[in-house]
Amino acid sequence: MNIKGTLIAIGGNEDKGTGRKPLHVQDTAHDFVTSGILFRVVSEIKDPKAPIEIVTTASSIPEQVGPRYVRSFRKLGHKSVNVLTIKTREEADDPEVLARVEQAGCILFSGGDQFKLTSVFHETAFAELIHKRYINEPLVIAGTSAGAMAMTDLMLYPGADSASGMNPNVPLYGGLCLIHDAIIDTHFLVRGRFRRLAIAVCKYPSHIGIGLEEDTGIIVRRGNEIEAIGSGLVTIIDGRTLQEANPTVARGKHDIFVENLLVHLLHHGNSFRLKNMKLS
Template identity: 45%
Template sequence: MQLIKGTLIPIGGNEDKGIEDSELYSLEFIDNGILFHVVKEAGGVDAKIIVIPTASSIPVEVGESYTDAFKSLGCKNIHILDIRNREDSEKQSSIDLIKSANCIMFSGGNQSKITDKIGGTTIHDIILERYKNEKGFVVAGTSAGAMAMANEMIAGGSPKEAFIKGAVKMYKGLNLIPELIIDTHFIRRGRFGRQSEAVAKFPNLIGIGLAEDTGMIIKKGSVCTIIGSGMAIIFDGNTLTHNNEKLLNEGTPMTMANLTVHVLSNGDQINIKTRQIKVLPIESPFV
């Protein structure tokens, strides 16, 4: 297996509190604590950061919001790459930006827009290639931007219909970390059920539910360290002794026995290859 050299930082997302209900039209509130890690991993304040607000329905505003947030951390080399269609993903100017970036930052919104407009294009290939081969190259993403990092991507699903087969919709993501299924806004939007169903569909993968203001720094394609103020809920389907997902008709309640769940917080680690947990001693400082 090829050793991944780049760094992946999926982030759970955290919107402006006044308009929390709408994922598509909300301006994200980006916590400096987590963005600080993104900047640090990308090489510091001189890093060239490319913000891709494609998932958002208000890409201009979201782009400005990220620019302001990165500027407040001292960054000067920030660019918005506002991909609106697949042709934009093939433009030489887009390719040049992606080739020269130290960090790609995908905004929140609708994850299917990311895969529709970028998946399989030249810039997608370059991102994958650089992530695999270049130490210090960072791909970060908030909310939809985090979910799109998986290969089996959660595209939608009502939390109210959780654990009913067919409640979760899965599409193909950007395949940066095929071992994971990533969900975000995990606590406040009650998304345990749809992640459980996703893991039942793909029991060899690990389901990750990132809480608001919580992220993971993933190195070597395997070692995940939790950052931020909340928790990452990990669903490991390897221990399942019963899982009838494949047999059920759509709309039928599921049965799953012996799903292993971890609740991890700041500084804790999971190795997604060995599935081992490393818990930070309680007296340790905040990461």
């Protein structure tokens, strides 16, 4: 399938041009205006006059999150930036909302609770429209934190991390299915999420695990070609060569044994192909 759209998945806490330092120690320094994550989002939009629509559905504070992105994108020179505050499935099917999505050059899903995204948008006209445009048009669909995690066909549920002993099951649910055969985890370094993503991949070895540090992301072109962007590392966990695995995590006890689990680390500018698993 010749997919014409572009996906941008971001690990959260991306530089918004406010001068605040990211929570993690940067591996690579990037200037917000010329090479930051949000600059890359803007640079992927083919029509500079096409609006960016910020979808704040996942957020518990949409009235704060939306304006932050509006200010950031306008600082980058993109003048047409709007906020879509969609809280219900009925609002997702509203003709006025769909008309705005039809005209957008970029849809950006903010962070928050990824389960809200799937609950609101699953099997709606909104979801059908962005899938159709993503396949057939040069639409940019971006997501940060929860917005990135919801892009895949299998989605990690928000909550306590398995490394803390609070969430032994590493539950997965259906996502928005923009990326297939993949599981994305975010805030990967600062929240110690390697264990839970590794367990998820062991459960579903046909799925590639993609761990994104904060202020770090991937650009996915043609549904297959991944480019690492941002100031941190992208961790790729490949379970398709597993020979034996016992990722059993019982209450109060954490036993995990895995043989031949492959791990790749990508930094800004590295490329990776999902279909043949080649790194460059």
